[in-house]
Amino acid sequence: MNKKTMSIFLLFIMLFSVILIYIYFNLSTTEEKQYNGSNETISDEDILNEIDQIFLDEDSEIEIGEMV
Amino acid sequence: MKKILNILIVLMIMASLASLALADEETGEYPDEENEPEELGEGNLDDETEEEIEIMNNSLGAEIRLLQLEKAIMKNILIGEKAVEALKTMEFSISNLEDILTEMLLLIEEVQNANTSSNDSVQIYVDLKMDARNLTKKFQVTIEELLDDEKIKELRERVRELAGDELETYSKKIRNKIRQFNRNQLYRLYGIIGETDILLIDEYVSGNFSLDQVKLQICKIINQMTKEKRYQIFSEIKEDNIRKNIQAKEFGENIHSDGKGKPQ
Numbered sequence: 001m002n003k004k005t006m007s008i009f010l011l012f013i014m015l016f017s018v019i020l021i022y023i024y025f026n027l028s029t030t031e032e033k034q035y036n037g038s039n040e041t042i043s044d045e046d047i048l049n050e051i052d053q054i055f056l057d058e059d060s061e062i063e064i065g066e067m068v
Numbered sequence: 069m070k071k072i073l074n075i076l077i078v079l080m081i082m083a084s085l086a087s088l089a090l091a092d093e094e095t096g097e098y099p100d101e102e103n104e105p106e107e108l109g110e111g112n113l114d115d116e117t118e119e120e121i122e123i124m125n126n127s128l129g130a131e132i133r134l135l136q137l138e139k140a141i142m143k144n145i146l147i148g149e150k151a152v153e154a155l156k157t158m159e160f161s162i163s164n165l166e167d168i169l170t171e172m173l174l175l176i177e178e179v180q181n182a183n184t185s186s187n188d189s190v191q192i193y194v195d196l197k198m199d200a201r202n203l204t205k206k207f208q209v210t211i212e213e214l215l216d217d218e219k220i221k222e223l224r225e226r227v228r229e230l231a232g233d234e235l236e237t238y239s240k241k242i243r244n245k246i247r248q249f250n251r252n253q254l255y256r257l258y259g260i261i262g263e264t265d266i267l268l269i270d271e272y273v274s275g276n277f278s279l280d281q282v283k284l285q286i287c288k289i290i291n292q293m294t295k296e297k298r299y300q301i302f303s304e305i306k307e308d309n310i311r312k313n314i315q316a317k318e319f320g321e322n323i324h325s326d327g328k329g330k331p332q
Contacts, residue, residue, distance in 0.1 A: 042302050047290055050305045051283050053312075054253050056123065056246045058279060062136040063116065064197065065204040067147045068211055068224045 113320040117197060121190050122316040123249070130184040132245045133193055138179045139238035141200050145172050146234060148207055150227040160214050168207045175199055190319060247273050254282070260304045261289060 123129030148169050152162050175196065182192045211220065251273050258264040268285055271277040290301055 042298060044287060044291065047298075047302055047305075048283065048287055050302065050309060051257070051286060053309045054257060054305065055250045055279055055283070056132070056253075058243050058246050058250075060136070060246075062120065062133070062140045062197070064137075064140045064144065064200045065208065067144045067204055067207050068151050068220065068227055 113194065117194060118316045118320045121193065121319060122312045124190045124193065125312075125315065127184045127189075128245065128249050128252070130189040130193065132242065132249060134179055134182055134184060134189075134196075135238065135242050135245065137193065137197055137200065138176060139235060139242065141172055141176050141179065142238065143235055144200075144204055144207075145169055145176070147227045148172070151211065151223055154223055154226050155211075155214070158219075164210050165207060168203055168210065172200070172203050175203065247275075250279060250282075256308075257286065257305070260301055261286075263289070265289075 120133055124133055148165065152165050152169065155162050155165070179196055182196070183189065186192070211223070215223065251269055254269050254272070255264070265285070268277065268282060272279070272282050290298055293301070
């Protein structure tokens with residue numbers, strides 16, 4: 001009886017690990033924040049990030065490689 | 069019972085192997101950042117170029133990118149000329165290098181003659197940038213064939229003292245054009261916000277206010293608004309940015325499929 005309980009317990013641990021691995025590899029790649037409605041809080045950083053993308057950096061340069 | 073344990077062990081090993089395989093796939097998706105930027109060839113638009121063409125849906129944006137490209141080529145020509153001068157004193161054969169520099173000078177002419185209002189300006193920019201990269205690489209490889217690592221290091225030190233004055237004219241011109249571009253963007257942004265601070269725009273264009281100060285000022289205005297209005301403005305800005313990204317990506321995909329492309 002004890003051995004049976006142990007094997008069921010091990011099976012649960014294994015399933016749990018598989019689920020954790022699945023969640024880690026599938027959800028960690030969705031970096032983009034989702035905003036679903038006006039109830040979501042938008043931080044100053046979020047706004048600044050979007051504003052940053054509107055403008056061009058005055059010192060930006062085009063990279064074509066080094067001659068030497 | 070032994071059988072059950074054996075099955076469990078096998079299953080655990082399989083689960084570990086699966087997680088390892090998944091981890092390998094994940095890391096395989098990202099290129100090594102320490103490597104040199106990818107070679108830009110037909111049917112291959114790198115992330116950097118994709119970002120650069122985002123602003124080229126209007127002639128001012130196209131003008132800025134072509135001017136920046138012209139500056140980058142000119143900088144490399146000046147460095148190349150210095151390298152050739154140094155090699156001359158070392159009595160090396162430099163005819164190949166001089167030919168590459170002549171080709172680069174011709175490329176500058178092509179960049180200057182490019183029509184920024186044309187529908188093909190993005191394609192022209194991508195092609196010219198590809199040529200500039202290839203010529204730079206060719207020059208670099210030719211030097212590597214002539215000199216050993218120690219001498220290349222020495223030469224690199226000598227050409228590094230490049231007079232910035234010759235490029236300063238370009239820098240000023242580019243900065244002015246970027247300010248004009250940012251001024252237009254500011255008007256668009258104020259259109260979304262619903263109020264316009266002309267004084268702030270004038271101060272920025274004349275150089276009295278930095279871009280960072282302008283951004284902070286706009287953030288301040290948005291922060292003073294109600295939560296709903298903030299959300300509405302944020303959504304509109306985000307939507308605009310996403311649209312720009314998609315346009316550039318679409319163009320990149322067109323390049324992937326047939327080596328040509330046209331911005332919408």
